[in-house]
Amino acid sequence: MEQVDTHTRGPAEAVKPRRRCGIDIAAAGAAAEAMLRALDVDLDVVDRRETPARMARAFVELLTPPAFNPTAFDNAEGYDEIVVVAGIGFHSLCEHHALPFVGTADIAYVPAKMLAGLSKLAWVVQLFARRLQVQERMTAQIADWLVEQMDPAGVGVRLRAEHLCMSLRGPHAGGSSTTTFAARGVLRDHPDRRREWMGMLAGLP
Ligand SMILES: [Zn+2]
Secondary structure, eight states, X not given: OOEEEOTTOOSOOOOOOXXXXXXXXXXXXXXXXXXXXXXXXXXXXXXXXXXXHHHHHHHHHHTOOOOOOOOEEEOTTOOOSOEEEEEEXXXXXXXXXOOEEEEEXXXXXXXXXXXXXXXXXXXXXXXXXSSEEOHHHHHHHHHHHHHHHHOOSEEEEEEEXXXXXXXXXXXOOTTOOEEEEEEEEHHHHOHHHHHHHHHHHHTOO
């Protein structure tokens, strides 16, 4: 539905995976129970007794970034064309409603000294998805993380997602899709390379 281009942003905030040591699952369960009861949900039914605890565990899962080992390889052959990994599925939680937004990421980069392990490009999407997010920030964080990790000649990230806070409430705009871009290096500054990247994106489903 909307198109947001983040390539003109200034330097994004530093990207450091956060340490998460403050999870109190019992308190989260109690809070979930309080919220459901405040919403007049009857929890005194056998099959719902565990619902607050399940809800708490589900949110822990949704808000816990995965641990992974970033792998990179020497670009011994000097590959200098665009690499695109397309259609990486992700889900995140919008920080305004704590409702999911669900979609796909297309990650492009132009190698310099290093080649990325391709699975790394999928892992980094999950790293920034499993937290309260706004799509624009998540797009920029993925791009900046790849720049930091690999020092490539260029990075281009496109996210397309349906936000359930728009589909299930508010305007009830079911089926709408929000697209965001972040570009760094030659994919931002070199017009031919940028056009080539955009052309590759246009050819994707
Ligand atoms: Zn929202």
